[in-house]
Amino acid sequence: MVNVLIVLVIIVPMAWFMDLPALREDATARDRVLYSLLMVSGLALLVLSQVYQSSFSPLTTMTQALKGIGEWVLQWQARL
Amino acid sequence: MGTPVASPTVKIQISNGQYWLMAIALVLPIGHFIFLHLAMAFAGRTTWLSLLVATFLGCGILYVHGKLAAGAAGQSLINFTKQLLGPWLGIPVGLLFILFFLLAGAITLNEFELFWGSAYPKTLNVLFPILMVAVALGVVYAGLEVAARLIQLLLPVLFLIGIVVSLLILKDKDMAELLPLLYHGMLPVWQGAWILVAMFSELVVLLTIAEHVKEPQKLPRQGFLMMGAFTVLFLGPVTGPLMVFGEPLAQAFTYPTLAEIQYIAYTNVLERIDLLGLFLLTLGSFLRLCLFLLATAVSIGHLIAAPNYRLYVVPTALLLLALTFLITTTREETSAFLTIAYPVIAVGVGVGLPLLLGAISLIRSLTAPKGNTGQPSKQKKVTSS
Numbered sequence: 001m002v003n004v005l006i007v008l009v010i011i012v013p014m015a016w017f018m019d020l021p022a023l024r025e026d027a028t029a030r031d032r033v034l035y036s037l038l039m040v041s042g043l044a045l046l047v048l049s050q051v052y053q054s055s056f057s058p059l060t061t062m063t064q065a066l067k068g069i070g071e072w073v074l075q076w077q078a079r080l
Numbered sequence: 081m082g083t084p085v086a087s088p089t090v091k092i093q094i095s096n097g098q099y100w101l102m103a104i105a106l107v108l109p110i111g112h113f114i115f116l117h118l119a120m121a122f123a124g125r126t127t128w129l130s131l132l133v134a135t136f137l138g139c140g141i142l143y144v145h146g147k148l149a150a151g152a153a154g155q156s157l158i159n160f161t162k163q164l165l166g167p168w169l170g171i172p173v174g175l176l177f178i179l180f181f182l183l184a185g186a187i188t189l190n191e192f193e194l195f196w197g198s199a200y201p202k203t204l205n206v207l208f209p210i211l212m213v214a215v216a217l218g219v220v221y222a223g224l225e226v227a228a229r230l231i232q233l234l235l236p237v238l239f240l241i242g243i244v245v246s247l248l249i250l251k252d253k254d255m256a257e258l259l260p261l262l263y264h265g266m267l268p269v270w271q272g273a274w275i276l277v278a279m280f281s282e283l284v285v286l287l288t289i290a291e292h293v294k295e296p297q298k299l300p301r302q303g304f305l306m307m308g309a310f311t312v313l314f315l316g317p318v319t320g321p322l323m324v325f326g327e328p329l330a331q332a333f334t335y336p337t338l339a340e341i342q343y344i345a346y347t348n349v350l351e352r353i354d355l356l357g358l359f360l361l362t363l364g365s366f367l368r369l370c371l372f373l374l375a376t377a378v379s380i381g382h383l384i385a386a387p388n389y390r391l392y393v394v395p396t397a398l399l400l401l402a403l404t405f406l407i408t409t410t411r412e413e414t415s416a417f418l419t420i421a422y423p424v425i426a427v428g429v430g431v432g433l434p435l436l437l438g439a440i441s442l443i444r445s446l447t448a449p450k451g452n453t454g455q456p457s458k459q460k461k462v463t464s465s
Contacts, residue, residue, distance in 0.1 A: 003206045007401055010214050015394045018221060022391055031386055035395060038380075042398030049405035057409045059417040066421040 004046050015039070092292055098228040099293045100306050103283055105231045106371050107310065109238065109364015112317045112337045114191055115279040118419050120318075120336060123272030124327045125258050127318045130272030135311045137273070138280040142303030144434050145283060149290035150297045151441055157287040158382035164440055173433065174383045178376055180429040181285055182396075185372035186403040187418070189213070192365045193404070194411055195335075199358075209404050212366060213373075217397045220374045221390055224289055227370050234363055241356045246316045248344045248353070253323040278423035280310075281430025288375040288382075334411065335361075373397060 023032055116127070123130040152160040157177060162170035189209040197205040219227050262269070290296060321336035324343060333339045341357035377396040381389030 002204070003405060006204075006206060006210055007398070010210060011394060011398050011401075014214070014217060014397075019391055019394055022388070026388070027391060028387075030384070031391055034384055034386075035391055038392065038395035039398060042395055042402050045399065045402035045406060049402055049408075052406075057407075057413060059407050059409055059421070060413050062425075063413075063417045063421045066424055 001050055004050055007046060092223065092225045093294050094224065094228045094289070094292050095294055096298055096302060098232055099286065099290070099299070100302065101231050101235050102228065102289075102371060103286055103306060104309075104313070105235055105364070105367040106282060106285065107279055108313055109360055110188060110191070110368055111276075111279050111314060113195075113335055113361050113364075114418065115275055116314070116317055117334065117336055118415065119272035119275040120321070121331055121419075122275070123268045124264070124331060125322050126262060126264075126269050127272050127322070128258070128315060129262075129269045130276060131311065131314050131318050133269060133273035134276030134280065135307045135314075137277050138310065139304050139307045141277070141280050141431055142283065142307060143300050144431070144438055145287055145290075146296075146300030146303045148434050148438055148441075149287055149293065149299050151438075152287075152291065152296075154291050154296075156289070156291045156378065156382050157284075158379045159291075161437060162383075164437055164444075171383060174379065176429060176433065177284070177288075178379045178383065180425065181288075181372050181376040181379065182400060182403055183425070184282055184285070185369060185376065185400050186407055187414075187422070188365055188368050188372065189400070189404040190407055190409075190414060192362070192369075193408065194414065195361060206405065210401060212369060213397050213401055216366060216370045216373050217393060219370050220377060220397075221393050223390075224292060224374060224378075227374055230370070231367055234367065238360055238363060241360055242313070242316070245341055245344065245353070245356065246320075249320060249324060249340060252343065253320065255323060257323045257326050258319060274423050275419065278426040278430075280307075281426040284430035284434060285371060285375045287434070288378050373400060376400070 019035070023035060027035070119130050120127045148157075148160070155163065158174045161174050161177070164170065165173055189212065192212060193205050193208050196208045197203075219230060290299070293299065317337050317340075321330040321333065321340045324330075324340055325333070325336075330336050330339075335357075338354065338357045338361070342354040344353055373393070373396060376399075377393045378389045380386075380392045380396060386392070
């Protein structure tokens, strides 16, 4: 979880100083909602990345999936 | 931050030259260190032939991108997609582009982390991508013009390093190492070319900022010249490690270009210049990251028709970091992904989708009644700089 803390130490002040004035003054309600949604998604993904780091690899999953599709296409082609 | 930020109401323009410099910054350094090694693993001593095939196909890719930029009538990629396909199909397709930009940015950071992590094993690896994103965030927040000028300023330094390295290694090159030609047939050449085509497909990211180019109608023609330049710029790194170390050794290196730079010893005065190689990779990764971060934030802003994209730079950076940590894996897994899955994704998004958009636009213009070009009308402009 130290990764999450380091990210927060950098991102939170940046968001505070760079985005907060714009969110308060210029942003529409839709902007505020989307901004919050993106930040929450980012944080959730950040926590998830730490929880599943050792048990799940998205790159390998994608590679295996595409390999599987390729093999299926080749088998299908051979049947024709 | 104290960063000078241009007024969001000012329409920013970049020259065609700056646009193409961005293309070089996007592809050249990471191509040297990552993609050429992967292509070399397949094609071996015929990698230069793979490069020629890939640049030939790359001409077509840049032509499609250029035509799309010229035909978009001053609109960004996402706005053009939304207008052409309508919101129900345009928004999901726009999201595909955004996810691809995020993935490419995360892979860049992941490679950077793997590289520096191996150089400094005792340092907390995550610090490398985090610090790089923090700096890139400042550049992207300052706007497109600042990013373009930064690239204009730093790219000549990278060129200079490349020229110095090429000259210093010249005496160690043996042309005979490139023979016999086509010993394993044409298949490895195609496989190597496929990897390089994926690299050129990434240039689709520039379509997100093509609306700011001064003369977009010149982009299709200039694309051919750019591919010629890419051929020249990549020819040295493609043949260099093979001619210096021979095929088996060059294929075994994780970073053949870096190994080549480390090999250079110019008398006793200049014993090691591998620092230049580290500089090349770091700076290249940084410029590439800036472009992907900028493109993603701009695209998110355009997707929801936000008045100013800057509000989404920090959340985008957070998403990018989170994705980087999520995909952090071993070098073998990353290489397998970049060899098998990434080319399919990159070519699908970087060539397939632009071709589809171009075809729909063409059909519309052909079937449209006279006086109507079939091009989508300009929607409410969203400032992206």
